[in-house]
Amino acid sequence: MELIKDGKRIDGRSFDELRPIKIEAGVLKRADGSAYVEWGGNKVLAAVYGPREAQPRHIQNPTKAIVSCRYNMAAFSVSDRKRQGPDRRSVEISKIVSEALDRVIFTEQFPRATIDVYMEVLQADAGTRCTCLTAASVALADAGIPMRDFVSACAVGKVDGQIVLDLGKEEDNLGEADLPIAIMPRTGEILLLQMDGHLTMEEFNKAVTLGMNACMKIYEMQKEALMKKYTGD
Amino acid sequence: MLSEIKRDYICQLAAKGKRVDGRKFDEPREIKIEKGVAKNAEGSALVKLGDTSVMVGVKMAPGEPYPDTQDSGVLTTSAELTPLASPTFESGPPSPEAIEIARVVDRGIRESKTVDFKKLCITKNEKVWVLFLDIHVLDYDGNLFDASSIGALSALTDTVVPAKRFEIGEDFKLEVEHYPVSCTSVKIGSAILLDPSLDEETVADARLTVSIDENGDIRAMQKGLNGSFTLDEVKSIINSSKIKGDRIRELIK
Amino acid sequence: MIIMNSKNKKREIVLPGEFLGENLEPGPGVYNEGKQAYASVLGVKSVRANRVNVVPLSGRYIPKVHDCIIGTIIEVGPSSWLVDINSPYPALLHITESPWRVDFGDAAKFLNIGDAVLVKVSGVDEIKRVQVTMKDIGLRKITGGQLMEIPPSRIPRVIGKGGSMISLIKRSTKCRMFVGQNGRIWLDGGNVSTAVAAIKKIEKEAHTFGLTDAIGKYLEGK
Numbered sequence: 001m002e003l004i005k006d007g008k009r010i011d012g013r014s015f016d017e018l019r020p021i022k023i024e025a026g027v028l029k030r031a032d033g034s035a036y037v038e039w040g041g042n043k044v045l046a047a048v049y050g051p052r053e054a055q056p057r058h059i060q061n062p063t064k065a066i067v068s069c070r071y072n073m074a075a076f077s078v079s080d081r082k083r084q085g086p087d088r089r090s091v092e093i094s095k096i097v098s099e100a101l102d103r104v105i106f107t108e109q110f111p112r113a114t115i116d117v118y119m120e121v122l123q124a125d126a127g128t129r130c131t132c133l134t135a136a137s138v139a140l141a142d143a144g145i146p147m148r149d150f151v152s153a154c155a156v157g158k159v160d161g162q163i164v165l166d167l168g169k170e171e172d173n174l175g176e177a178d179l180p181i182a183i184m185p186r187t188g189e190i191l192l193l194q195m196d197g198h199l200t201m202e203e204f205n206k207a208v209t210l211g212m213n214a215c216m217k218i219y220e221m222q223k224e225a226l227m228k229k230y231t232g233d
Numbered sequence: 234m235l236s237e238i239k240r241d242y243i244c245q246l247a248a249k250g251k252r253v254d255g256r257k258f259d260e261p262r263e264i265k266i267e268k269g270v271a272k273n274a275e276g277s278a279l280v281k282l283g284d285t286s287v288m289v290g291v292k293m294a295p296g297e298p299y300p301d302t303q304d305s306g307v308l309t310t311s312a313e314l315t316p317l318a319s320p321t322f323e324s325g326p327p328s329p330e331a332i333e334i335a336r337v338v339d340r341g342i343r344e345s346k347t348v349d350f351k352k353l354c355i356t357k358n359e360k361v362w363v364l365f366l367d368i369h370v371l372d373y374d375g376n377l378f379d380a381s382s383i384g385a386l387s388a389l390t391d392t393v394v395p396a397k398r399f400e401i402g403e404d405f406k407l408e409v410e411h412y413p414v415s416c417t418s419v420k421i422g423s424a425i426l427l428d429p430s431l432d433e434e435t436v437a438d439a440r441l442t443v444s445i446d447e448n449g450d451i452r453a454m455q456k457g458l459n460g461s462f463t464l465d466e467v468k469s470i471i472n473s474s475k476i477k478g479d480r481i482r483e484l485i486k
Numbered sequence: 487m488i489i490m491n492s493k494n495k496k497r498e499i500v501l502p503g504e505f506l507g508e509n510l511e512p513g514p515g516v517y518n519e520g521k522q523a524y525a526s527v528l529g530v531k532s533v534r535a536n537r538v539n540v541v542p543l544s545g546r547y548i549p550k551v552h553d554c555i556i557g558t559i560i561e562v563g564p565s566s567w568l569v570d571i572n573s574p575y576p577a578l579l580h581i582t583e584s585p586w587r588v589d590f591g592d593a594a595k596f597l598n599i600g601d602a603v604l605v606k607v608s609g610v611d612e613i614k615r616v617q618v619t620m621k622d623i624g625l626r627k628i629t630g631g632q633l634m635e636i637p638p639s640r641i642p643r644v645i646g647k648g649g650s651m652i653s654l655i656k657r658s659t660k661c662r663m664f665v666g667q668n669g670r671i672w673l674d675g676g677n678v679s680t681a682v683a684a685i686k687k688i689e690k691e692a693h694t695f696g697l698t699d700a701i702g703k704y705l706e707g708k
């Protein structure tokens with residue numbers, strides 16, 4: 001399958017173009033904070049509960065809050081039905097997302113507590129972990145959790161020898177490299193970085209720059225979504 | 234944890250014929266149904282019942298028939314009370330509540346012959362369609378039974394059997410033959426309230442879910458909680474379930 | 487950053503990580519990096535003299551000493567009660583901090599699970615263990631009336647500047663009210679449903695200007 005034709009990608013995008021993205025803050029009633037993100041064919045809901053007292057008590061940390069994330073895919077979110085419950089992939093994603101968010105939250109303000117972040121993938125395309133992180137960070141701000149900064153995420157990859165932004169489904173399956181990245185937009189510090197495939201040093205440099213620039217665009221959309229909720233426009 | 238004051242307040246209002254949100258006893262909350270919300274599913278629906286929100290997806294794949302029904306497709310229903318829906322839901326294996334909801338929805342569909350499973354036989358004794366109905370609870374503000382069963386029926390009406398993907402002919406629309414609609418009522422003191430909110434559900438003594446089809450016949454029932462009903466109360470609940478169910482059916486179709 | 491103008495008043499909503507200014511003393515909701523001050527929560531920026539703080543627009547109730555709040559008893563021990571105060575941390579109410587003479591083991595005779603109490607935060611230690619007391623004027627067990635919950639971040643607006651909003655509602659509805667800093671409000675007598683509606687209106691329109699006037703008009707119309 002040809003993934004690039006006449007300088008355009010298989011879905012018609014240019015190399016540095018994001019898929020359409022829609023972010024909405026505060027969509028759930030029961031959660032302390034929440035967000036809904038549509039990103040290309042991804043549909044993700046994130047909810048934050050807490051800070052709340054960590055249970056059972058023996059897991060409590062007397063100096064800071066525990067940030068506990070759960071990434072979960074709905075059974076009908078993928079083409080081949082996903083069985084209920086965590087598989088090894090979701091456990092790994094939950095772990096790295098928890099670690100990324102832990103860095104931005106002022107956890108020391110809430111000893112003995114947990115901040116629970118639940119992410120549900122309702123419809124999966126490529127790039128669910130970046131979509132989830134983006135949603136989670138909006139949900140955390142919506143929940144009033146004190147943070148150093150936002151977390152904005154995006155994937156970059158290599159397709160038919162070209163470095164391209166925000167891989168789509170076919171590109172993800174057939175491409176040569178995939179590199180999800182999450183940053184703190186204010187400082188540019190990297191919070192999440194993974195890669196699989198094959199990149200030269202030069203390609204990596206190009207990809208990271210492209211990805212980080214895209215994260216800044218995502219950041220603008222995250223801010224816009226929160227402003228929309230809190231100023232009522 | 235509901236404070237005694239809140240509990241007393243709901244009960245006192247109910248004794249005066251009122252509800253906290255100003256609804257009449259037999260008045261359901263606003264119902265919104267959106268179909269085709271999950272494109273990787275064969276059929277799907279998002280149902281909002283007031284602030285309760287449930288997403289239901291249908292997935293289908295060829296599989297083996299049950300030994301006692303060699304010529305029929307197979308229905309498998311599960312419910313997931315995701316922890317994002319309520320501070321009291323936890324991740325982990327399905328809770329008894331989730332299993333009860335899945336079984337009540339499953340019975341409503343199976344026993345009312347909503348779908349003719351004989352039409353989902355591919356090769357007798359060998360291969361049939363397995364229909365997975367997955368209920369995903371997103372926001373819990375009471376009455377998951379009705380939100381889930383309305384969602385299930387709506388998702389089924391949205392379903393296209395993916396025959397082409399499995400190389401067994403052309404895709405075809407799943408035929409929904411009956412439209413059983415479930416309505417849940419709770420008893421608070423001697424008052425009967427349709428479509429309970431979370432607080433009303435918490436205070437309630439007893440709960441009754443009645444599923445009624447388009448002909449006005451009863452297709453499934455489930456009584457819950459540790460209170461009881463008189464026979465007259467049951468009959469009156471069945472009656473109002475029929476009237477309200479007729480309106481909800483129009484929304485689903 | 488969005489600046490909302492209404493005549494000469496300004497409310498600036500900021501997001502976590504947003505730059506607030508230089509050489510400012512950081513108050514609540516603010517953190518410093520070198521000389522730069524940044525917001526740590528989503529809220530309204532407020533600068534007074536050389537001090538900057540961000541008043542949160544959401545978030546759970548974090549107990550502070552002297553706060554008056556409404557709690558619900560969740561556990562009864564021999565010499566104390568555990569009180570849910572709508573915060574990440576439950577509070578301890580010791581029998582000696584109650585208005586009654588309670589003998590060891592008799593706590594349940596005075597307060598039981600589900601009872602609502604007006605209490606005051608008397609202590610919060612470094613690991614956020616919270617103690618409350620009922621030994622002050624007006625603190626007691628509450629019975630009857632109605633209890634509502636709104637986001638704790640909206641409470642300052644329900645109270646209003648110098649208590650202006652709350653007295654307006656009380657005057658107009660003849661309701662007895664107790665507004666807990668933890669987002670719980672108890673109402674009794676008078677026109678409770680109008681008072682509840684007015685509070686819900688404040689909750690919804692908390693970010694707007696001239697709210698006291700708007701609520702005044704709303705109450706007049708009732």
